[in-house]
Amino acid sequence: MYVLVVYDVGEKRVAKTLKFLRTYLNWIQNSVLEGELTESQILKVKNGLNKIINPYEDSVIIFSSREKRWLSKNIIGREKNPIDNFV
Amino acid sequence: MYVLVVYDVGEKRVAKTLKFLRTYLNWIQNSVLEGELTESQILKVKNGLNKIINPYEDSVIIFSSREKRWLSKNIIGREKNPIDNFV
Numbered sequence: 543m544y545v546l547v548v549y550d551v552g553e554k555r556v557a558k559t560l561k562f563l564r565t566y567l568n569w570i571q572n573s574v575l576e577g578e579l580t581e582s583q584i585l586k587v588k589n590g591l592n593k594i595i596n597p598y599e600d601s602v603i604i605f606s607s608r609e610k611r612w613l614s615k616n617i618i619g620r621e622k623n624p625i626d627n628f629v
Numbered sequence: 630m631y632v633l634v635v636y637d638v639g640e641k642r643v644a645k646t647l648k649f650l651r652t653y654l655n656w657i658q659n660s661v662l663e664g665e666l667t668e669s670q671i672l673k674v675k676n677g678l679n680k681i682i683n684p685y686e687d688s689v690i691i692f693s694s695r696e697k698r699w700l701s702k703n704i705i706g707r708e709k710n711p712i713d714n715f716v
Binding site: 546548550551570571572573574588591592595596597598599600601602603604605606607608609612613614615616617618619620621622 | 633635637638657658659660661675678679682683684685686687688689690691692693694695696699700701702703704705706707708709
């Protein structure tokens with residue numbers, strides 16, 4: 543599945559959250575990562591996040607789409623990460 | 630169309646970018662908004678952003694999906710904006 547993750551976590555947990563998410567996904571913008579994951583990988587991401595974040599302060603939204611072609615992507619301005627390809 | 634916008638703009642342009650995007654979309658998390666827009670509204674959003682942002686420094690990504698049901702949304706942790714409903 544195509545997965546898009548946006549996170550808003552306390553400063554103390556930013557580095558750990560980003561490092562963890564990078565093991566599964568490609569960074570595309572500040573606090574935004576995307577990638578192609580299986581259902582079981584998505585579950586691992588959710589479980590991992592639950593161990594890192596503070597559920598009373600932090601928020602992570604995981605968007606997923608069965609087919610990547612169902613979601614189109616337009617960039618206005620600068621492409622922050624031209625190295626990682628859109629999956 | 631269901632539209633999701635994530636922005637990463639210079640500090641000086643954050644307030645203006647957010648204010649502009651809020652006229653079309655609902656804020657759901659830091660630097661993330663979503664909503665249901667027509668093709669012509671999406672064009673207005675793109676044109677408006679081009680007037681606000683610095684294309685060499687800032688980046689705004691607009692994701693769109695013809696059917697909102699094609700994209701599922703999971704929140705880990707706190708729901709930052711429980712007032713706006715998911716469109």
